[in-house]
Amino acid sequence: ILSWLRRRAGLPHLKPTPRVKKAFLGSGIGLTALTLAMAKAVPALDENGNFHGCKIPLYPFCKICPSQQVCPVAVGGPNNYPGLPTWEWGFGFFITACVLLLSVFIFCFLTSRRLWCRLCPMGIFPGLFSRGGMFTLRKDNLKCNQCGACTEVCPVDIDRVRAATEDSDVTGADCLLCLKCLEKCPRDKCLSLEHADFTVTESRFRAKHEPASLRKTHD
Numbered sequence: 001i002l003s004w005l006r007r008r009a010g011l012p013h014l015k016p017t018p019r020v021k022k023a024f025l026g027s028g029i030g031l032t033a034l035t036l037a038m039a040k041a042v043p044a045l046d047e048n049g050n051f052h053g054c055k056i057p058l059y060p061f062c063k064i065c066p067s068q069q070v071c072p073v074a075v076g077g078p079n080n081y082p083g084l085p086t087w088e089w090g091f092g093f094f095i096t097a098c099v100l101l102l103s104v105f106i107f108c109f110l111t112s113r114r115l116w117c118r119l120c121p122m123g124i125f126p127g128l129f130s131r132g133g134m135f136t137l138r139k140d141n142l143k144c145n146q147c148g149a150c151t152e153v154c155p156v157d158i159d160r161v162r163a164a165t166e167d168s169d170v171t172g173a174d175c176l177l178c179l180k181c182l183e184k185c186p187r188d189k190c191l192s193l194e195h196a197d198f199t200v201t202e203s204r205f206r207a208k209h210e211p212a213s214l215r216k217t218h219d
Contacts, residue, residue, distance in 0.1 A: 002109035024118040032121035035061040064097040066105035114155040127173035136194045137171045143190040150181030
């Protein structure tokens, strides 16, 4: 919804520089480490949910995750709003962190594409296992002319797909597998999505530009 509002308002999306990307990655790793540290303390909670006198939730990141503030309202309306954490949680840490991250969340979506995804621990941690996973984004380097269409449409500004010249596996930790690069690639079978060595879909120039009658014939 926030991305839609940005587009409707005609606001341009900002493209972070490599230095800014590294800063976001460092911040995301720090947030991930904090989340894991709080989760580590959960088994040590007493019967009142306190850790050395400080009350922390069973799932700490869920208490400050901006999506918990936005998604229930988007799905069920204002009556589903969960409310901010109370001051008793972490001596006010969670309500402060929740407001701060919610502000960053809104700012990210109103100024860029998927900027929050560079910070969210739920994206960073699984991203470490992207390479070697069941789904693989592959590129035929001999067919690629490095036109840059894939980089232009990528919501997280990944340049790996365009820049790769030898490695056929171009799946990256930041990749969301939205397949916009595959959809916009103008080279037949240059990019493909594979699952356990089975080709699920691939880039097709002809299918996107031919009349419907010819497209059906080729299909």
